Amino acid sequence: MALPPQDPSSEVLRQDTASVPIARILCIDDDPDVSRILKKRLAAYGADVVRAFSGMQGFWTALDSPPDVIILDLAMPDGDGSYIVGRLRSHPLTEKVPIIMLTGQTNPGVKRSMLALGIGVYLTKPLKFDQLLRSLRDYIDLPATAVVKP
């Protein structure tokens, strides 16, 4: 789904589109700033970011209402993100939800094992937002341009 052209006459339509989120993204990261920044940035593309701050909280949130994409941190206080990947993959409600892993861990061995566990994309911090946007577009339709609203 793409935003209609930036034409003043389509203002009403544009507001309507903005009120219905284009996609629901669940961001699981123990650093609240990481998910707050993503929420702000992705809102400009009409996506709704739901935040969770631990692996298990994320898992239950995902079961509660399965998102379109999950962005998941690897190292969290309540355990390794790989455990959550396993649980998400083995539950019928979340087995097909794409997972983008976003981590500070650059070790290629870790990346391989995560991909083998069934994540779709492995991105490392510091995050390049364009890169995340490209990865997200593989799974969900996002408008070509951002609409910044304070």
Add this chain to the structure above:
Amino acid sequence: MTKPATRILLIEDDGGDYDLFIRCLAKCRAQLAVSWHSTLMQGLERLREDRFDVVITDLSLSDASDMQAVRRIREVDQKIPIIVLTTLDNPAAEIAALEFGAQDYLIKEELTPTAVQHAIEHAICRQELRVRIEQLLSDNHAQRELLQRKNRRLKKVCKTAHRFVDNVSHEFRTPLTVIKDYVALVREGFAGEVNDEQGRMLNIASVRADDLNNMVDDMLDVSRLQSGLLVTRRETCRLEDVVGELQASLKQKAEVKEISFQTDIEESLPDIYCDPEKLGRVLINLTANAMKFCGEPGRVRLWARLNAAQHEIVVGVTDNGAGIDSVGLSQIFKRFKQLKTGVKSSTKGFGLGLSIAKELVDLNFGSMHVESELGQSSTFSFTVPLAEPVEVMRRYLLRAERSCNGPSFISIVRARLEPSVAEADSKAMNAFFNNLLRHKDLLFRESSREWLYVLSTQQMELGHFMARAKSEWEKVNRNRPFGPLPRFEIDVEYTCPLATNRDTILESVRSIYQPEHAHTRE
């Protein structure tokens, strides 16, 4: 100076044999002092009290038979040479005596003065050597154990260092990234309108955060380079993309410093083969250097052009600074070297940027150059190879020859997909094949269905690699939410020891690689 007499302890229960032996010794030219005891007990007691150079003993004594005498003497003195004196002409007994630690075996009937004298001298000499050898062996053993202990410790230290570097990197970067992200959010108006003055200040904050980030990167790179922990992930990529990713922050920096910054990249340059992250670091360091030392008003130009003859792209950064004299040019890439310049900069940096840039360029199979005209300008330029397997291999082999602990075998492995495989699956497989890459391997995508691996292996590892490819594929397929990855075939096309002549290897690569596939891009 006369040599002191050789002291002999003789244990012999037969008086006749003793006389015979003493007469024999009397004819020897060497100075000999003999102490005689007729039983083993007395002999051993004497051996404990006095120092002797050699013990000569009969095998059949009243208080000892067989090899008991030799064994007991050895027990009392580990180092003394022993000569057996016997009537028993029996090769098995002779061997047994030697095994129990005797140096020689003399038969009474065959005694001559020369034979006795030689036997004594040789026994002393042999025993000395033996003791020495045993000492050396035990030293060697101790050294080996020490080395093993040290190796274990080093491995642990290395692992700790690696983890430490990773942690430091993570701990520094996380807050830095958050700072930068919030600054950018505010700057872009996410938190309300920003006036020009506020925008300028936020730009400065962002540039300074970048500077700090680069300094952290530099320090981490230095420690990784020094400890050999810097991992390279080379791949086929486009220079425009790498520059494109940096463009915004470089421009912002130029703007803040009021420098005119130009990028001048030749159009439609062919693909290059390098670690894009390292290439980016080189570009950042060279531009940061240029922006620091450019003239007033500052002008910095980032340019790139194709050098088809050398199969490479030359990338350069030119500034309008005061230039560098010949002494400076010879030292400029030294670590921590900061030339004395008239530039008054608030941040001096560490003098790491250029030396790291040079090493990263080398990791990407390129070379670094600097040219300068005093009072006019300086140009730092480097090369990076095109994504042509033969050329990359040539540089790879040259580099491997320079590093002494390189791999011992080079193998070329081709992976293929069925022609019917969909484009999306081919893209997923490209990611899959890239993930199989190990630190020193190369991978070329020949077409959308064919990949070429260059693996540097120890002899046995090639089989492991093939098996790993299959098992990773199975593992990924077990958990892949969008259905299994397509099947692929993987074959070894060529393998040879790295010591083989470089041209021979390159010729084989050339014949395997089909140049009509070069630069295929979907």
